[in-house]
Amino acid sequence: MAQEESQFEEFEQIDFLRDRHVRFFQRTLQVLPERYASLETTRLTVMFFALSGLDVLDALDVVDRDVMIEWIYSLQVLPTEDKSNLSRCGFRGSSHIGIPYSTKGPGVLHPYDSGHVAMTYTGLCSLLILGDDLSRVNKQACLAGLRALQLEDGSFYAVPEGSENDIRFIYCAASICYMLDDWSGMDIQKAIEYIRGSLSYDNGFGQGAGRESHGGWTYCAIASLCLMGRLEEALSQRELDRIRRWCVMRQQSGFHGRPNKPEDTCYSFWVGATLELLDVFRYTNFEKNRSFILSTQDRLVGGFAKWPDSHPDPLHAYLGLCGLSLIGEPDLRKVHPALNITERAFQHLQQLQQTPIAVSTIDLTKRPTSGTWFEVRLENNFSVEQYKPSSKLRQEEKRRAVGGREKLPSVD
Amino acid sequence: MHGRVKVKTTAQQEEEKRKEREKKLKIYVAARDACFSKRTDGVLDEEALQLTQQLLSSNPDFATLWNYRREILMHQETIKDEDEVQNIYEAELLFLESCLKVNPKSYGSWHHRSWVSARLPRPDWSRELSLCDRCLSLDDRNFHCWDYRRMVVRMSGVPVDKELEFTDRLIGSNFSNYSSWHYRSTLLPLLHPESPEPPSPCRQPQSSPPPSPQTQSHRVCEEQLLKEYELVQNAFFTDPNDQSAWFYYRWLLGRAEREEMISCVYVSREEERVAVAFSRPVNAQSVGLFLVLDGQPQRVEWRSVHPRFKQSPVWICDLPPGTINDISNEHNLTVHWTEKHTHRDCALYTGRTESWCRDTATDQELFRSELSVEKTSVLQSELQSVNQLQELEPLNKWCLLTIILLMRALDPLGYEKETLAHFQTLKEVDSMRSAYYNDLCSKFMIENTILKMEYAEVRVFSISDRNLTTLCHLDQLLLVTHINLSSNQLQRLPPQFAMLQCLEVLEADNNCIENLEGVYHLLRLEEVSLRNNKISTPADLKPLASCRKLKRLDLRGNPVTQSPDVESELSELLPSVTDLLL
Numbered sequence A: 001m002a003q004e005e006s007q008f009e010e011f012e013q014i015d016f017l018r019d020r021h022v023r024f025f026q027r028t029l030q031v032l033p034e035r036y037a038s039l040e041t042t043r044l045t046v047m048f049f050a051l052s053g054l055d056v057l058d059a060l061d062v063v064d065r066d067v068m069i070e071w072i073y074s075l076q077v078l079p080t081e082d083k084s085n086l087s088r089c090g091f092r093g094s095s096h097i098g099i100p101y102s103t104k105g106p107g108v109l110h111p112y113d114s115g116h117v118a119m120t121y122t123g124l125c126s127l128l129i130l131g132d133d134l135s136r137v138n139k140q141a142c143l144a145g146l147r148a149l150q151l152e153d154g155s156f157y158a159v160p161e162g163s164e165n166d167i168r169f170i171y172c173a174a175s176i177c178y179m180l181d182d183w184s185g186m187d188i189q190k191a192i193e194y195i196r197g198s199l200s201y202d203n204g205f206g207q208g209a210g211r212e213s214h215g216g217w218t219y220c221a222i223a224s225l226c227l228m229g230r231l232e233e234a235l236s237q238r239e240l241d242r243i244r245r246w247c248v249m250r251q252q253s254g255f256h257g258r259p260n261k262p263e264d265t266c267y268s269f270w271v272g273a274t275l276e277l278l279d280v281f282r283y284t285n286f287e288k289n290r291s292f293i294l295s296t297q298d299r300l301v302g303g304f305a306k307w308p309d310s311h312p313d314p315l316h317a318y319l320g321l322c323g324l325s326l327i328g329e330p331d332l333r334k335v336h337p338a339l340n341i342t343e344r345a346f347q348h349l350q351q352l353q354q355t356p357i358a359v360s361t362i363d364l365t366k367r368p369t370s371g372t373w374f375e376v377r378l379e380n381n382f383s384v385e386q387y388k389p390s391s392k393l394r395q396e397e398k399r400r401a402v403g404g405r406e407k408l409p410s411v412d
Numbered sequence B: 001m002h003g004r005v006k007v008k009t010t011a012q013q014e015e016e017k018r019k020e021r022e023k024k025l026k027i028y029v030a031a032r033d034a035c036f037s038k039r040t041d042g043v044l045d046e047e048a049l050q051l052t053q054q055l056l057s058s059n060p061d062f063a064t065l066w067n068y069r070r071e072i073l074m075h076q077e078t079i080k081d082e083d084e085v086q087n088i089y090e091a092e093l094l095f096l097e098s099c100l101k102v103n104p105k106s107y108g109s110w111h112h113r114s115w116v117s118a119r120l121p122r123p124d125w126s127r128e129l130s131l132c133d134r135c136l137s138l139d140d141r142n143f144h145c146w147d148y149r150r151m152v153v154r155m156s157g158v159p160v161d162k163e164l165e166f167t168d169r170l171i172g173s174n175f176s177n178y179s180s181w182h183y184r185s186t187l188l189p190l191l192h193p194e195s196p197e198p199p200s201p202c203r204q205p206q207s208s209p210p211p212s213p214q215t216q217s218h219r220v221c222e223e224q225l226l227k228e229y230e231l232v233q234n235a236f237f238t239d240p241n242d243q244s245a246w247f248y249y250r251w252l253l254g255r256a257e258r259e260e261m262i263s264c265v266y267v268s269r270e271e272e273r274v275a276v277a278f279s280r281p282v283n284a285q286s287v288g289l290f291l292v293l294d295g296q297p298q299r300v301e302w303r304s305v306h307p308r309f310k311q312s313p314v315w316i317c318d319l320p321p322g323t324i325n326d327i328s329n330e331h332n333l334t335v336h337w338t339e340k341h342t343h344r345d346c347a348l349y350t351g352r353t354e355s356w357c358r359d360t361a362t363d364q365e366l367f368r369s370e371l372s373v374e375k376t377s378v379l380q381s382e383l384q385s386v387n388q389l390q391e392l393e394p395l396n397k398w399c400l401l402t403i404i405l406l407m408r409a410l411d412p413l414g415y416e417k418e419t420l421a422h423f424q425t426l427k428e429v430d431s432m433r434s435a436y437y438n439d440l441c442s443k444f445m446i447e448n449t450i451l452k453m454e455y456a457e458v459r460v461f462s463i464s465d466r467n468l469t470t471l472c473h474l475d476q477l478l479l480v481t482h483i484n485l486s487s488n489q490l491q492r493l494p495p496q497f498a499m500l501q502c503l504e505v506l507e508a509d510n511n512c513i514e515n516l517e518g519v520y521h522l523l524r525l526e527e528v529s530l531r532n533n534k535i536s537t538p539a540d541l542k543p544l545a546s547c548r549k550l551k552r553l554d555l556r557g558n559p560v561t562q563s564p565d566v567e568s569e570l571s572e573l574l575p576s577v578t579d580l581l582l
Helices: A002-013 A018-030 A034-056 A065-073 A117-129 A139-147 A167-180 A188-197 A215-228 A237-248 A267-277 A286-295 A314-326 A343-353 A391-406 B010-040 B046-058 B063-079 B082-102 B107-119 B125-138 B143-156 B160-173 B178-191 B222-238 B243-253 B376-392 B397-410 B416-429 B431-456 B495-499 B538-546 B566-573
Strands: B262-268 B273-282 B289-293 B296-298 B312-318 B331-337 B342-348 B354-358 B460-462 B482-484 B505-507 B527-529 B552-554 B579-581
Touching (some): A018 A034, A034 A117, A117 A167, A139 A167, A167 A215, A188 A215, A215 A237, A237 A267, A267 A286, A286 A314, B010 B046, B063 B107, B107 B143, B125 B143, B143 B178, B262 B331, B273 B289, B273 B331, B312 B495, B376 B397, B416 B431, B431 B460, B538 B566, B566 B579
Parallel strands (some): B482 B505, B505 B527
Antiparallel strands (some): B262 B354, B289 B296, B289 B331
C-alpha cells in the first residue's frame, strides 16, 4: 500500500503548469512572433487553438468575447448584392488580402477573396466556444461555398480557386455540416467512398488512395464518419478491429503519427481521440502518455512543443492539453473527440440545435449519431419510460477516463 | 571617457526593431497591393511574376499567390511560343527547387510543381525522378515527395516493374524503410494481380462499399506472394525489431472480408417471433429486408435487440397474432435481404415449438478466414520460420503476434495452449498494451468456445476461468440457451448481450460486473446467477425488469445486498422473481 502511494506521488510530481499555459494562449491572442508570419493566411486557426485551449483550461474569462466575436465575423466572406459569389463564401483566414473591415453584408467582390474550408471550420468552432449563437453566419452561403469545394472523387479543395485536395478537408466539411446541422453542404456517399479508398494496407488511413497511413489522416477519417453517423456502415467490424490495432500500436510512450517516426505531442490527441471514438482508449497506457506530453511542456513560457527541448507553438500547446484531457487530467474540461471542442461548447451547440430525445422513427438524413459521445436515439418500438441510459454508464465513462491514474502501472 | 562604446539601450533597440518591422510591413503591403492591383487590372506579366516570387520565397504557404502565378503562367502560354513557354516553366521549376530547399514540406510548393510538370511542353521526367531521389535521401519519410513521385510515375508511364525494382533497391539498402514497403504494397497488386475469379463470391458492385487495398481486387497472385514471403522474411530476420517488414508480412498473410449474408433465421412459435442474424451490423429499416410466410409477404416491424443500436447484426420482429401458434401446422418462412440479393429459408415443422436455419461458424470458417493462402503446407512452413526466429528473439512482440496469427489460421483449437502461453509472454514484453492483449486473447477464447460448441451441436456456451476481460461475437450466440461466464474479469454485460434471444439460464458468478445493460428483453430468461460481482444499487438491475419470465436471481456477494430496503425495492422492480437470493 505504501509503495502504491509513493508511486502515485511521483506521478503527480510531473506537474502541470496551468497558469503558464493560460498566459501562453493569452499572448497568442495578442501578438505572434515574427517566425509565425507564414501562418498569417491561416491566422483564424491559430486563434482557434488559443481559444479552445483556454476553454479546456476553463480560463475563457481572460478573453474579451465580444471583440473576438466581432473579429471572427469580419472574416466572413458574405454574398454580394447580386449573390454572384455564393460559391466562394465561407470564412477567410485573416485580413491579409486587404478587404476593408466589416462584420455586415453585403459582401465586397474581390478576385482573390474566398472562404477557406479550414477557416470556416475553425471560425464556427471559435464562435461556439465564445458562446455566440451563430445567428450572423450566413448558413446558406457557407453551404454553397462548401458544395463548390467537393470534387468528383469525394474529397475537397480548401479554396474554390483550387488547391491540393484530400481527407483533411473532408473532415473540415463534415464538421461544418455538423455544426450548421445541414448535410446539404456535401455529398456524404462520395466522401465515404474517398475515405474508404484511403484505407491503407496496414489499416491506417492515408491522405488519399495509395498514400501512406498517418495518425492525423486516420483521425480525419474516423472523426468524419462519426460526425456523419456512418462509422459502422462504412467500415466492417473486421476493418474497425484492424484500425484499432494500427492505432494501438502508435503508442511508444507518447504517440507517433507513423511507424518508425519519433513521438510527437499532437498525436496524443489525433490517435488518442481516434481510439476514444473507436471505444478502446482504455487500451492505452495513461501514465506513459502523460509523462511524454509533460516532457514537452515549456516550463518558462508555457505551452507544449512537439518534442522535448523544442519551442512550443499554439497547435501543440492546444493538442497537448487535449491529449491530457482525454486521459482525465484534473481541472481540464473534457474534449469532444470528433468535433475537437470542449464538451461544454458542444452542449452549447446542442442547445442551439435543440435536440430532444425523439420517440418517433429516426430520420437518418437529419441527425447522424454514433457511439457513446452522441445522444442516445430511441427506436420506434421503445418508449422513453422503458429505457433510460444508465447513469452508471456515464460513471463508467468517467472512471475509464481517469482510470489510467487510479490503475497503477504494472511491472515494466 | 575615451573608447567607451555607446551601448544601445533596450528602449532604443525596441525602437529600431519597430522601425525595421514597419519597413518590412511597408514592403510587404506594397508588394501585395501591387500584385492585386495588377490582377484587378488584368495584368498578367513578368513583373507580376517577379512580385509574387518575392512574396512566395518568404511565405510559400500563401496559396492565393500560387493561384495568381498560375493565372499569369497560363496567360503567358497564350502569347508566347513553345520554346519560350518551355523556358518560362523551366525557370519556374528552378524557383520551386529553391522554395523546396527552404521548406521541403510545403503543400503549396509541391502542388504547384505538380501543376507545372503537367503543363511543361517538354517535360524531363528523369530530372523529376532524380529530384525525388535527392529529396528522399534527405528524408525518406517525406510523404509530399512520395506523393509527387507517384504522380511523376503516372504521368511519365514508368513501368510498374521498374518502380518495383526501385523499392527493391531502397529496401535492400535499408530494410527499415516504411514508406518503401508502403509503396511496394501499392505496386505489387498492379504487377501481379490475383486471378479474375476470386475464391469467394463477388458482391454486387453498386450496393457494396467500394474496395480498399484489403479487398479482393488488390490481392496478389500466389506465385508472387511466395516470393514476397521470402523477401520479407529476410527483412525481419535481419532486423526483427523494425516494424516495417512485420506490417507488410501481416498484409501479405491477410484476407478480404467474408461473404455478406443472413447467417441465421430463428422462429419461435409460442412468442410468434422471428429473429434474424446478419454477417455484419445492418440497419434493417434501410436494407430492404422483408419476410415471406407460406408464400405471403408479411408486413412486420423490425426492431434491433437494444435501443442503443441503430445498426445491429440481430433484428427481431413479431408476426401477426395467430399466424403460427397452432402447433399442428407447418410453416415455411423466408427472409429476404434484397440489397444483397440473398435470402434464407426456415421451416417450422408440425409439433415443433421452434426452428432455425443457419450457417455454422465451422462451415463459414468465420474465425479462420484471416489468412489468404489456403495451402496449409505454406502456412506451416511460414510458422516454422517465424518459430525459429522466436527462439533467437524470445522478447520480440511482432514475432509473437505473428505466430499467434498463423496458429489461429492453421488450427485454433489444436494450438490453444500454445496461444495462451504466447499471450502471457506478450503481456510481459509489451506490458503497455496488456489491456489490448487481454481483450484479444478473450476474443480468441470465445472463438474457440464457439467452435467447440458447434462441433458438439449443443446450445450451451461455457467459458469460465479464462481471464475474459471482454465479450464479443455475441451475434453468434443467438441460439444459446445456457451460458456460463463465471470466474472471469468481466465488468459488464454490454447492450450486445441482448442478442442472446433464446437464453434461459445465465451464470456469471465471480466477475466484476457492475453493468447489466445487455440483460434486456430476454423473454426466455428464467434464471440469473451473479454471485460475487460489483452490482451496487437496485437501479443497476433495471434492465432485468424487461425479462418478464425471470424467476430466480442470485445476488449474494454483491454490494447491493447491503442497501437498505433492497428486498422490497427489488420485489417491486422485478415482480416475476419468486426466488431472490441476497
